[in-house]
Amino acid sequence: MFSSYTMTTLRYHRDRCINCGRCSEVCPHAVFLAGDEKAELVRPESCMECGACAGNCPVRAIEVDSGVGCAWAMISAALRGKDMDQCSCGGEAGSCCAEPEKR
Amino acid sequence: MDHFLARWGVNRTEHRVRPGLYRLGNPGPDSPVLASANYTLSFDALRSSLPGQDAYILVLDTMGINVWCAAGKGTFGTDELVRMIALTSLANVIRHREIIIPQLGAPGIVAHEVTRRSGFRVRYGPVRASDLPKYLENGKATAEMRRVLFPFRDRVVLAPVELVHAALPTAVVMVALYFLTGLTGALAVLAAVLAGTVLFPALLPFLPTKDFSTKGIILGALVALPFAVSIGTVSTLPPWATVIAVATPLIIIPAVVAYMALNFTGCTPYTSRTGVKKEIFRYVPVMVLLAVTGTAFLIVLGVSRFIGVI
Numbered sequence: 001m002f003s004s005y006t007m008t009t010l011r012y013h014r015d016r017c018i019n020c021g022r023c024s025e026v027c028p029h030a031v032f033l034a035g036d037e038k039a040e041l042v043r044p045e046s047c048m049e050c051g052a053c054a055g056n057c058p059v060r061a062i063e064v065d066s067g068v069g070c071a072w073a074m075i076s077a078a079l080r081g082k083d084m085d086q087c088s089c090g091g092e093a094g095s096c097c098a099e100p101e102k103r
Numbered sequence: 104m105d106h107f108l109a110r111w112g113v114n115r116t117e118h119r120v121r122p123g124l125y126r127l128g129n130p131g132p133d134s135p136v137l138a139s140a141n142y143t144l145s146f147d148a149l150r151s152s153l154p155g156q157d158a159y160i161l162v163l164d165t166m167g168i169n170v171w172c173a174a175g176k177g178t179f180g181t182d183e184l185v186r187m188i189a190l191t192s193l194a195n196v197i198r199h200r201e202i203i204i205p206q207l208g209a210p211g212i213v214a215h216e217v218t219r220r221s222g223f224r225v226r227y228g229p230v231r232a233s234d235l236p237k238y239l240e241n242g243k244a245t246a247e248m249r250r251v252l253f254p255f256r257d258r259v260v261l262a263p264v265e266l267v268h269a270a271l272p273t274a275v276v277m278v279a280l281y282f283l284t285g286l287t288g289a290l291a292v293l294a295a296v297l298a299g300t301v302l303f304p305a306l307l308p309f310l311p312t313k314d315f316s317t318k319g320i321i322l323g324a325l326v327a328l329p330f331a332v333s334i335g336t337v338s339t340l341p342p343w344a345t346v347i348a349v350a351t352p353l354i355i356i357p358a359v360v361a362y363m364a365l366n367f368t369g370c371t372p373y374t375s376r377t378g379v380k381k382e383i384f385r386y387v388p389v390m391v392l393l394a395v396t397g398t399a400f401l402i403v404l405g406v407s408r409f410i411g412v413i
Contacts, residue, residue, distance in 0.1 A: 001312075002312035002313060002314045002317045003312070003313035003314060004313075004314050004378045004379070004381035004385060005313055005314075005374065005375060005381075006378075007377060008375045008377050008378070009377055022214060024249075025227050025244075026206060026209035026227055027249070028206060028207065028230055028249065028250060028251035028372065029250065029251065029373065030246070030249070030250060046373070047375060048372070048373050048374060048375045049375040049376050050175065050210040051210045052209035052210040055209070055210065055211075055212070055213050056212070056213060056214045056215070058215045065376070065377075066210065066376075067376035068175050068369065068376060069368055069374035069375045069376045069377075069379040070366075070368055070370075070374075070379065071315075071366050071368045071369060071382065072368075073369060074376075074379065074380060074383060075366075075383060075387070078383075084380065084383075085376075085380075
C-alpha cells in the first residue's frame with residue numbers, strides 16, 4: 001500500500017555475466033553486489049533506473065529502460081503533449097536541473 | 104558568494120568553469136587524473152576535497168550542469184570524455200592510462216567504449232568528493248563510499264531554488280486570497296508553499312508511507328489542521344458556510360503539498376522512472392479533484408460574501 005516503487009524495468013541475464021565487477025562498482029544503491037562467480041542482483045527494488053550498470057556492462061547482461069525519475073519533467077512533457085518516457089530532466093528553467101540551451 | 108548565488112538560482116547555468124585540463128598542486132606524469140563537470144559547484148567540491156594533493160582535473164563541457172544531472176542527459180558522457188582526452192592531449196601529459204570518473208557520472212559513461220576509443224581505462228571514484236583522499240590512498244572505494252545518501256543538508260540545500268521558483272505564483276495567490284478571505288487565507292497559502300518547499304524535504308525520511316504523494320498529503324493535512332481549527336472557532340458565518348470554510352484548507356493544502364512533494368522526486372537520487380510514473384497516474388487525478396473541489400468551495404464562499412448571503 002502507498003508504495004509505487006516495488007517494480008522496475010531492470011532485467012539481469014545472469015548466464016551472460018563475466019564477473020567483471022563493473023555493475024557493483026557503479027551502482028549507488030548496492031542493487032548489484034560482487035559475487036564469487038557472477039554478479040548478484042540483491043536489491044532490485046532499490047533500482048532507480050539510472051542505467052549505469054547496463055551501460056557499463058561489456059556483455060549486455062543487464063537491461064534497463066533508463067530514465068530520470070522526475071515527476072516535474074514527466075508532467076511537463078505530458079502537458080506539452082510529448083511522450084512521458086522520452087523526456088529528460090530540464091527543458092525549461094524551473095526544473096531541478098535546468099537546461100541552458102535547447103538541443 | 105558565487106556558491107550562494109548559485110543556490111538561489113541566480114543565473115543558474117552561468118556558474119561555469121572553462122572545460123579543459125587543470126593542474127591541482129604540482130602534478131607530474133604519474134599523478135592521477137580526475138574528471139569533473141564544468142559547473143562551479145562540482146569543480147570546487149572536487150578541488151577543495153583534495154588539499155595538498157597533486158593531480159590533474161579534466162573538466163568536461165556539461166554546459167554548466169552538475170555531474171549527476173549531466174550524466175543522466177549524456178552531456179557528461181563517453182563522447183565528451185573521449186573528445187576532451189584528445190583535445191587536451193592527455194596521453195602526452197601523463198604516463199599512465201587511467202582516468203578517475205565520479206561514480207555518479209557512470210550513467211553517462213560506457214567504460215569499455217572509452218577504453219576502445221581513447222586507450223584510457225576508466226576507474227570509478229567514490230560518490231562523494233570528500234571520500235577521494237581515502238580512495239586515492241587505498242586505490243579502491245569501500246562499500247560505503249559507493250552508496251549515495253540523501254542527508255538533511257543535501258535535501259534542504261535545494262529549498263532556496265524551489266522558493267525562488269514558487270515566489271511569484273505564491274505572491275499572486277496570496278494577494279487574491281487576502282481580498283477573498285482575509286489574512287487567514289493568505290497565510291494558508293504561505294504555509295502550504297513553505298511546507299512543500301522547505302518542510303517536505305527536511306522531513307522526507309520521517310514522513311510515513313513510501314510514495315511522495317501520500318507523504319505530501321499527510322504533511323499537508325498536518326499543516327492545514329491549525330487553519331481549519333482557527334477558522335472553525337472564530338467563524339461568525341452560518342453553519343453551512345462554516346463547514347465549507349473549514350473544509351477548504353483541509354482539501355486544498357494537502358493537494359498542493361502533495362503536488363510539490365511529487366515534484367521533489369526529481370531532486371532525489373533514488374526514485375525510478377517506473378515508480379514516479381506509477382505515482383503520477385495514481386495520485387495526480389486525486390490531487391486535481393481535491394484542488395478543483397477546494398477552489399469551488401472558495402468561489403462559493405467568495406460569491407456568497409460578495410452578494411451578501413453571508
